[in-house]
Amino acid sequence: MTSINKPPVRHPSDRRNAIGLTKADYEGGMSTLCAGCGHDSVTAALVQAFWELDLPPHRAAKMSGIGCSSKTTGYFMRQSHGFNAVHGRMPSVTTGANAANGELTYIGISGDGDSLNIGLGQMVHAIRRNVNMLYVIENNGVYGLTKGQFSAAADLGSTSRKGEVNEQAPIDPVLLALTLGATFVARSFSGDKAQLVPILKAGLSHRGFALIDVISPCVSFNDHEGSTKSYAYVRGHEVETVATDFVPLRREITMPESHEAVTTVQMHDGSRVRLHATAPGYDPTDRETAYRHARACLDRGEVATGILFIDKAGRDLHDMNRTVDTPLAHLPFDALCPGKAALDALMARYR
Amino acid sequence: MGPTNVTDPRYYHKVVDCQWACPAHTNVPQYLRLIGQGRYADSYLLNRESNVFPGILGRTCDRPCEPACRRGRIDETPVAICRMKRVAADLRGDVTDRLPTAPAEKNGKRVALIGAGPSSLTVANDLLPLGYDVTIYEKHHHPGGLMRFSIPSFRLPARVIDEECGYIIGMGAQMKYGTPVTSMRALLDEGYDAVFVGSGAPKGKELAIPGRHDAPTIHVGLDWLANVHFGHIEAIEPRVLIIGVGNTAMDCCRTAKRLGATDVKVVARRGRAQFKASPWELEDAEEEGVAILENHAPTRFIVDNGVLTGMEFEQLHWSTDTSGRQHSTVVSTTAIPCDAVILAIGQDNALPWLERDLGIAFDAQGMPIVDRATHQSTRAGVFFGGDAAWGPLNIIWAVAHGHQAAISIHLHCSGHDVSHRPAPGMTLTSAKLGMQSWSYSNDYNPSPRARMQHEELVRRFTDVSVEVELGFTPEQAAREVQRCLNCDIQTVFTDRLCIECDACVDICPTSCLTISPVRGSEDELRSHLSAPALNMDQALFASGPLPQTQRLMVKDEDVCLHCGLCAERCPTAAWDMQRFDLQFAYAGAAPGSAPLNAPEGR
Numbered sequence A: 001m002t003s004i005n006k007p008p009v010r011h012p013s014d015r016r017n018a019i020g021l022t023k024a025d026y027e028g029g030m031s032t033l034c035a036g037c038g039h040d041s042v043t044a045a046l047v048q049a050f051w052e053l054d055l056p057p058h059r060a061a062k063m064s065g066i067g068c069s070s071k072t073t074g075y076f077m078r079q080s081h082g083f084n085a086v087h088g089r090m091p092s093v094t095t096g097a098n099a100a101n102g103e104l105t106y107i108g109i110s111g112d113g114d115s116l117n118i119g120l121g122q123m124v125h126a127i128r129r130n131v132n133m134l135y136v137i138e139n140n141g142v143y144g145l146t147k148g149q150f151s152a153a154a155d156l157g158s159t160s161r162k163g164e165v166n167e168q169a170p171i172d173p174v175l176l177a178l179t180l181g182a183t184f185v186a187r188s189f190s191g192d193k194a195q196l197v198p199i200l201k202a203g204l205s206h207r208g209f210a211l212i213d214v215i216s217p218c219v220s221f222n223d224h225e226g227s228t229k230s231y232a233y234v235r236g237h238e239v240e241t242v243a244t245d246f247v248p249l250r251r252e253i254t255m256p257e258s259h260e261a262v263t264t265v266q267m268h269d270g271s272r273v274r275l276h277a278t279a280p281g282y283d284p285t286d287r288e289t290a291y292r293h294a295r296a297c298l299d300r301g302e303v304a305t306g307i308l309f310i311d312k313a314g315r316d317l318h319d320m321n322r323t324v325d326t327p328l329a330h331l332p333f334d335a336l337c338p339g340k341a342a343l344d345a346l347m348a349r350y351r
Numbered sequence B: 001m002g003p004t005n006v007t008d009p010r011y012y013h014k015v016v017d018c019q020w021a022c023p024a025h026t027n028v029p030q031y032l033r034l035i036g037q038g039r040y041a042d043s044y045l046l047n048r049e050s051n052v053f054p055g056i057l058g059r060t061c062d063r064p065c066e067p068a069c070r071r072g073r074i075d076e077t078p079v080a081i082c083r084m085k086r087v088a089a090d091l092r093g094d095v096t097d098r099l100p101t102a103p104a105e106k107n108g109k110r111v112a113l114i115g116a117g118p119s120s121l122t123v124a125n126d127l128l129p130l131g132y133d134v135t136i137y138e139k140h141h142h143p144g145g146l147m148r149f150s151i152p153s154f155r156l157p158a159r160v161i162d163e164e165c166g167y168i169i170g171m172g173a174q175m176k177y178g179t180p181v182t183s184m185r186a187l188l189d190e191g192y193d194a195v196f197v198g199s200g201a202p203k204g205k206e207l208a209i210p211g212r213h214d215a216p217t218i219h220v221g222l223d224w225l226a227n228v229h230f231g232h233i234e235a236i237e238p239r240v241l242i243i244g245v246g247n248t249a250m251d252c253c254r255t256a257k258r259l260g261a262t263d264v265k266v267v268a269r270r271g272r273a274q275f276k277a278s279p280w281e282l283e284d285a286e287e288e289g290v291a292i293l294e295n296h297a298p299t300r301f302i303v304d305n306g307v308l309t310g311m312e313f314e315q316l317h318w319s320t321d322t323s324g325r326q327h328s329t330v331v332s333t334t335a336i337p338c339d340a341v342i343l344a345i346g347q348d349n350a351l352p353w354l355e356r357d358l359g360i361a362f363d364a365q366g367m368p369i370v371d372r373a374t375h376q377s378t379r380a381g382v383f384f385g386g387d388a389a390w391g392p393l394n395i396i397w398a399v400a401h402g403h404q405a406a407i408s409i410h411l412h413c414s415g416h417d418v419s420h421r422p423a424p425g426m427t428l429t430s431a432k433l434g435m436q437s438w439s440y441s442n443d444y445n446p447s448p449r450a451r452m453q454h455e456e457l458v459r460r461f462t463d464v465s466v467e468v469e470l471g472f473t474p475e476q477a478a479r480e481v482q483r484c485l486n487c488d489i490q491t492v493f494t495d496r497l498c499i500e501c502d503a504c505v506d507i508c509p510t511s512c513l514t515i516s517p518v519r520g521s522e523d524e525l526r527s528h529l530s531a532p533a534l535n536m537d538q539a540l541f542a543s544g545p546l547p548q549t550q551r552l553m554v555k556d557e558d559v560c561l562h563c564g565l566c567a568e569r570c571p572t573a574a575w576d577m578q579r580f581d582l583q584f585a586y587a588g589a590a591p592g593s594a595p596l597n598a599p600e601g602r
C-alpha cells in the first residue's frame, strides 16, 4: 500500500504510441502488494510491453486466479476486460472465454501455487489445447498471499524463512510445458526488464499458449539465504540461454545480422522474433534440445532464461476444434441457434 | 560517473531550486509548510533569518526563485512564493518578543554604515546582536532607502517599511538622519573599526538629445518619484511619455496615472521579449490603461516657446545576425504629442564624496573594485554592498550582500582573514513517521496558481497610497502551500541496502530513477536513462556500486515530485525522504580554515 495515488504528472519526454496512448494509460490501480515484490516489476514490464505493442486495452481480457500474483491484474490496463477466477481455475475460464471470443488478447496472470499446486490439472489442459493466450506464472516458490508456505515450485533443499527444509521435488513449469507439447516456452526474471519485456511482446504476438515462467521474488517470505527464488540467488545463478530481440512489423532489426547462432521466427502478425542462443548447439525450435538443456540446468541449480522453445506451426484451440473465427456474440442469431431442424439433424447422427 | 558527493551541502541545496536561486537562500518550502499549518509567526521569523524584510519583499521582491521553481517545470506556473511571504507577514501577529536583541554588554567595536537602505540595515541586523556599536549615516530623515522614496506606496505602504526597519533600528543602531557623508576621508578619520558603503546607486541616467533642457516638464524618473514621495510634486500634465521600460518606468507610469495623467505611454527601444520590467509589472500597468510602445528610439524633444509639445522617435526594426547579436535599422520617423516626459533609462553610481586617494581603487568605469565574495574594497576594513557595489540590483541582492559584508566585518574586527569564510552546513532529518506516513504532505495537488486579488481600478486612482494588491486569503494561501513540491524533503539513498528489486524505478511517476550499468561519461548516462535527462541545469545523482550487480542507482533531479513513492515502495529503506536544512552561515559563525571563494548558488 502507498499513502497516495501516483500523481498524474509525467516526464516531459513522455510519448504516445501509435494508438495515441501514453504508458500511464496502460497502468491500473495502485498496488497493494508488499514493497519490493517482484510481481510489481512484472506489472511494470507488462505495461511497457502493451504500450510498445500499441495494444488496444478494450480488446484485451485480464484473467487470473487467487494469490498475490493473481491480484496484479488490477494494477494494469484499467480499461480492459477481466475475470478473477476461483483459485487455480483461471485456465478453464480463459479456455471458455477464448472459445466464445477468439478475437480478444487473453492475458493470464497466475502464481506458482495457483498454477502448479491447486490449478495444475487446469493449466496442463490449457497447454494441451493450445489456448491462444499469454500465460505468465509469477513464480516465487511460495504461497505469498497465505504467508509463505512452500509451493510445488520450491526446489529440493531450499529453506523457508524460518529454516524449514523443502523435501519434495519441484514441478518445473518449463519442463512440464515442453512435455505437454507447449508451443511457446520461456523463462525470465522480474529483476531483468531488458530481457522480460521483449519476451512478453513475443508471447503476446504468439498464436497459441505462450507460457512465461517469471521468477518473481517474494520479498516478505522468500528472499532470504537458503531460498532459490531470491533476488540474490537468481542473479547468481541465471544463465541466459537465449537472448531475444523482438522486431515489430516495419521496424529495423537491431541485433547484428552476422551472428550465426541467430534464429529468426516470423510471427503471425508479421513481427519477427530473433533468438540468439548462447549455449553451443542450442536450437530454440527443437523441443528435444530445449528439454535436455532445461533439465540439465535444473540439476545444476541454474536458472535458464530466455525463449527456450518456440513452435509457431502449432494449431490452437479453434483450429483443432474447427470452430468459427467470429466471436459468438457477433454471430447472427440464426447461425448461433439454427433451430429445431438443425438440432434434430445433429442428434440423428448419434442415434 | 562516480558516486555523487552528497555530504557537500551544495548537492541537496541545488535540489531546492527556489532556495538555490534566492540570493539570500531563503528556506522557502519550510516557510510555506509553516503557513500551511497556520504558524504564520514562525514562518515570518524563518523568512526573516535570511531575507530580513519579509513584509517588504513579500510585496516587491524581484523573485528570482519563481522562474526557478520546479512546479513551473511540471505545470507551467510556479508556486506564488513571493506573495506567500506577505501572507506570513500580514497574519503574523505580534512577534516583537521573538526578535533578535543586542546584548547590554558591547564588544567594543564601532562600525559606520553609509546609507539606511536594505543593504546597510542588513549589516546592522547581523552585527547588533554580536555587540557591535553601529552608526548609520543617512542623508534623508527616514530609513529604507529606495524602498521608501522610489518604490511607490501603492505597491509598498510606508507602515510596512517602518515596522521592518524599526525591528533593526530598535536593537540600538545609532541613526544619524539628515547627515549625508560628504567626505569619506573625514569619516575614516573618526576611527571606526570598519566602514560599510551602502549608499545605493542614486543617480538617474540622463538622455542627451536635443531639447532636453528646454522645457520644465522633462523629469528624471528617480528624482521625480522621490519628489512625489516627499510631496514636492502632486500633479502631472495629461499626456505623459515614459522613456524606458524597466522597473522604474513601470512605477513612473503608474504613479503618473494617479497624479492626474490621462494618456500615459511607455516607450521602449526594443521589442517586448527584451523588456527589463517583470511580466507582472507590465500586466499591472496595462490593466491600469498604460499603453506600451515597442521599437521606438527617441531623437529629440519638440519644444515650442519653452513648452513641451511632443517627442520625435525613430521607429526601429531589429534583426539578429549569425552571432546572435541584435541590430537595428531605422524604418521611419514619428512624432508623439505629449505634455510631460519622464526618463527612466537606468541608474548610475555616484560617489562624489569618496576621495580617490584613500586606497580605495576604482575601475575604468568608475566603479569601486570590490571582492565578489568578501565585499571588501582594496582598502582593508572598507566594504561595499547593495547597489553601491556593482550597480543597481534589487532588494534581495542588497540583503544578501549585507549578510556577506557582515560576516566580513566580523572576521575583520576579530582579527581573521576575511576570505576564510564560515562554511555552510546542513542537517538531514528523516521525514518518516510510520510505515507510509510522512511529516509532510506528499500528495500532489493539481490546483492552479492562486490569483492575487486587486483593488478596484476606480479606487486605485483616488490616492497614490491605496495599496493595489490585497494579498491572499488564508484559504488561498493554504491551497498554494499544497502546490509546493517540498523539494527540501530529499530522496536520500543508501547503496548497501538496495536489493535491486526495481520497485522505486517502477513506481516513480516521472521516470526519475534508473538502475544503470556504469557508463563512460555523464553525457552518455543522460541519454540512457528511464527518460532522457535533457535539462542540463539539473543534477544527476549516482550511487556507488550496488551490492548485487555493481550497477548504479541514478536519479535525474529534474522533475522529481518529492512524492516519496520510491521510499514507500522500497522494501529495505534504501531510499528515505529526509528534510534538508541548510545551515547558512551568518556573521558570528566560526571562520573557515581556508579561503571559500564561490558564494553559494550564484
Ligand SMILES: Cc1cc2nc3c(=O)[nH]c(=O)nc-3n(C[C@H](O)[C@H](O)[C@H](O)COP(=O)(O)OP(=O)(O)OC[C@H]3O[C@@H](n4cnc5c(N)ncnc54)[C@H](O)[C@@H]3O)c2cc1C
Residues within 6 Å of the ligand: B060, B061, B062, B114, B115, B116, B117, B118, B119, B120, B137, B138, B139, B140, B143, B144, B145, B146, B147, B150, B151, B179, B180, B181, B182, B198, B199, B200, B201, B202, B222, B225, B247, B248, B251, B353, B385, B386, B387, B388, B392, B393, B394, B395, B396, B398
Ligand atoms: C523606481 C524603483 C523601483 C524599484 N522597485 C524595486 C522592486 O520592486 N523590488 C526590488 O527588489 N527592488 C526594486 N528597486 C531596487 C531597490 O530599491 C534597490 O536595489 C535597493 O533599495 C538597493 O538597496 P541599497 O541598500 O543598496 O541602497 P538604497 O536603497 O539605494 O539606499 C541607499 C541609502 O543611502 C543613502 N545615501 C546615499 N548617499 C549617501 C551619503 N553620501 N550619505 C548618507 N546617506 C547616503 C540614501 O539616501 C539611501 O537611503 C527599485 C528601484 C527603483 C529606482
Ligand SMILES: Cc1ncc(C[n+]2csc(CCOP(=O)(O)OP(=O)(O)O)c2C)c(N)n1
Residues within 6 Å of the ligand: A066, A067, A068, A069, A070, A087, A110, A111, A112, A113, A114, A115, A118, A138, A140, A142, A143, A144, A145, A146, A151, A218
Ligand atoms: C480453493 C482455495 N484454496 C486455498 C486458498 C488459499 N490460498 C490463497 S492464495 C494461495 C496460494 C497462492 O500462491 P501463488 O499462486 O504462488 O501466489 P503468490 O501469492 O505466491 O503470488 C492459497 C493456497 C484459496 N484462496 N482458495
Ligand code: SF4
Residues within 6 Å of the ligand: A032, A033, A034, A036, A037, A038, A039, A068, A069, A140, A144, A145, A217, A218, A219, A220, A221
Ligand atoms: S507476500 Fe510476497 S508475493 Fe505477496 S505481495 Fe508480499 S512479497 Fe509479493
Ligand code: SF4
Residues within 6 Å of the ligand: B491, B507, B508, B509, B510, B511, B512, B513, B559, B560, B561, B562, B563, B564, B565, B566, B567
Ligand atoms: S520522490 Fe521518488 S518516486 Fe517521487 S518523483 Fe521523486 S524519485 Fe520519483
Ligand code: SF4
Residues within 6 Å of the ligand: A036, B497, B498, B499, B500, B501, B502, B503, B504, B505, B566, B569, B570, B571, B572, B573, B574, B575
Ligand atoms: S526499491 Fe529499494 S531495494 Fe528496490 S531497487 Fe529501489 S532502492 Fe533498491
Ligand SMILES: [Mg+2]
Residues within 6 Å of the ligand: A067, A111, A112, A113, A138, A139, A140, A141, A142, A143, A144, A151
Ligand atoms: Mg507464489
